[in-house]
Amino acid sequence: MSSLPTIATVIGSGTMGPGIAATLARAGATVRLYDISPDAIARAEAAYDVVRGVLESVDSPSAPGGSVSFGTDLDAALADTELIIEAVPEKLELKQKVFADLEARIGDDVIIATNTSGIPITTMAESMTVPARLIGMHWSNPPHLIPMIEVIPGEKTSSELVDQLIEIVKAFNYVPVLEKEIPGFVENRVLYAILRECMALLEEGIVTPEGLDACVKWGIGYKLSVVGPTRLLDMAGLDIYQAVSGYLNKDLDASTDTPQFIKDKIAAGQLGFKTNGGMYEYGDGDVDAKRKEIITGLIAARKTLASIPNV
Ligand SMILES: NC(=O)C1=CN([C@@H]2O[C@H](COP(=O)(O)OP(=O)(O)OC[C@H]3O[C@@H](n4cnc5c(N)ncnc54)[C@H](O)[C@@H]3O)[C@@H](O)[C@H]2O)C=CC1
Ligand SMILES: Cc1ncc(C(=O)O)c(C(=O)O)c1O
Numbered sequence: 001m002s003s004l005p006t007i008a009t010v011i012g013s014g015t016m017g018p019g020i021a022a023t024l025a026r027a028g029a030t031v032r033l034y035d036i037s038p039d040a041i042a043r044a045e046a047a048y049d050v051v052r053g054v055l056e057s058v059d060s061p062s063a064p065g066g067s068v069s070f071g072t073d074l075d076a077a078l079a080d081t082e083l084i085i086e087a088v089p090e091k092l093e094l095k096q097k098v099f100a101d102l103e104a105r106i107g108d109d110v111i112i113a114t115n116t117s118g119i120p121i122t123t124m125a126e127s128m129t130v131p132a133r134l135i136g137m138h139w140s141n142p143p144h145l146i147p148m149i150e151v152i153p154g155e156k157t158s159s160e161l162v163d164q165l166i167e168i169v170k171a172f173n174y175v176p177v178l179e180k181e182i183p184g185f186v187e188n189r190v191l192y193a194i195l196r197e198c199m200a201l202l203e204e205g206i207v208t209p210e211g212l213d214a215c216v217k218w219g220i221g222y223k224l225s226v227v228g229p230t231r232l233l234d235m236a237g238l239d240i241y242q243a244v245s246g247y248l249n250k251d252l253d254a255s256t257d258t259p260q261f262i263k264d265k266i267a268a269g270q271l272g273f274k275t276n277g278g279m280y281e282y283g284d285g286d287v288d289a290k291r292k293e294i295i296t297g298l299i300a301a302r303k304t305l306a307s308i309p310n311v
Contacts, residue, residue, distance in 0.1 A: 003171035004029055005082035011035075011098060012087035013044035013070070016115055019144035020085055021068045022051040027172035028063030033070050034077035041070050051144050058145065058299055059306060061173045078105050083168065085137060087115040095119070096127045103129045111161060113137035118184035121154030131156035135165055138185055145298045148175045150185050190229075194220075200253035203261055209279055225301065227311050 006029065010021045013035040021031045033048075035041050048068060055062075071077060078084070084106070088098055095114065102112060112134050114124060125131035136152030149169050153162050162178065169176035179186050198216065201207055207215065223232065233241050265271075265278060272278030273287045282290070 003167045005168065006030060007032070007081045008083040008085065009034060009077050009081040010085045010087060011077075011102070012089075013040050014087070014089075016087045016139060016141065016143055018044045018047040018068075019051050019142050020087060020115070020139055022048055022055060023060070023144045023172055023174075025066035025068045026052075026055050026060055026062050028066045030066065031068045032077040032081070033068055034074060035072060038072055041072060045070050051142075054295055054299065055144055058302055060144070074101070075105060078102070078110075081106070081110060083111045083113065085113050085115060090117055090119065092119055092124065095124055099124070099128055099134070108133070111135070111164070113165065115139055118188045120181050120183055121152055121157065122181060125154050125156055132158040133161065135161055136181070136185065137165060137169075138187065140187060142295070142298070145295070145302060147173065147302070148177060150187055151176050151178045152181055152185055154181055196255065197253050199259045199262060200255065203259050225305060226308070231311060 004024070004027055008024050008029045009032045010017050010024075011034050013021075013033045017033055017035070021033045025031045033041075033044055035044065048070075084102060086095060086098060086102075088094055095116065099112060108130050110133065114121065114134065114136055115138060116124065116136060117138065121134055121136045125134045128134060131154070134154060135157045136150065136154070138150040138152065140146035140148060151162065151165050151169065153159075166176045166178065177186070182189070184192060194216070198212055201212060202209060227235060269275055270277045273282070273291065276282045276287055
């Protein structure tokens with residue numbers, strides 16, 4: 001296989017599957033999107049139409065011949081495939097069962113890339129017949145708009161596969177970030193460090209949700225979208241970092257569990273957009289409107305970031 005696979009299969013058509021499939025298809029691959037649930041497939045077909053429109057409006061590489069087909073027939077989805085991207089729910093046992101099911105149906109040369117948010121690849125590969133073929137390929141949500149993918153080899157992943165996946169990611173113009181294996185990988189370790197402190201500040205009543213969102217969006221997000229954290233330290237001064245981290249680090253939240261108020265919301269069925277309420281409440285039509293605003297904002301920001309120097 002040279003760079004982009006001719007045929008690829010995405011397993012799991014929930015939040016992430018349609019955007020992943022659409023990105024590969026737009027770059028020219030024939031993609032089969034498989035799900036165990038017919039309802040999920042029906043939702044994915046509708047989501048795909050929206051995603052395709054979004055891809056039209058960003059500078060996403062497009063090549064002729066790409067397509068996405070949808071279905072609940074696993075053998076049909078796997079026929080002649082070269083690359084499988086697994087995007088089923090974040091449960092180790094489920095992913096291991098899916099890998100066993102896949103390995104019973106495919107040749108030894110077929111790649112399995114997992115979109116796990118942070119389960120170590122080595123652990124997932126323990127029950128596999130060919131562990132050298134498993135590699136982490138962590139897309140960020142929404143996958144058709146965030147042009148960066150973490151590439152995470154496990155202890156038994158073949159080094160040829162690491163190089164191959166990096167070339168595949170470059171073939172659809174995304175930035176591959178090669179990492180050593182660690183729970184949560186790099187992106188979610190940083191994101192969850194931020195989220196842990198944010199949730200603690202809310203729980204202690206230090207700031208309102210609206211105030212927190214404004215502070216983090218402008219004070220941190222805006223700046224970090226232009227200058228990464230390493231260069232930010234040069235901009236601020238390492239002496240300042242030493243002075244502040246010297247008194248602040250020991251005061252930062254260090255809890256190891258999910259905050260109780262989040263657990264209470266989940267127990268009350270408040271999960272966020274998918275239940276019309278979570279951190280904020282949403283009335284009729286509000287969730288769709290917010291989703292549109294977020295996508296519009298991400299498209300505008302991506303265009304701007306693509307047009308300025310990578311400092
Ligand atoms: N939601 C997010 O923001 C992100 C999620 N991820 C990771 O991607 C993976 C998928 O996440 P989501 O798309 O959010 O999950 P989701 O729950 O929205 O979708 C998962 C889909 O997998 C299907 N499924 C369940 N068992 C299956 C099986 N045996 N075979 C085929 N399909 C099956 C479900 O019917 C569902 O449609 C997880 O590992 C998650 O941690 C990674 C990056 C971001
Ligand atoms: C809150 C949250 N948690 C996990 C992930 C992930 O990468 O799996 C994301 C994301 O990609 O956006 C996220 O927002």
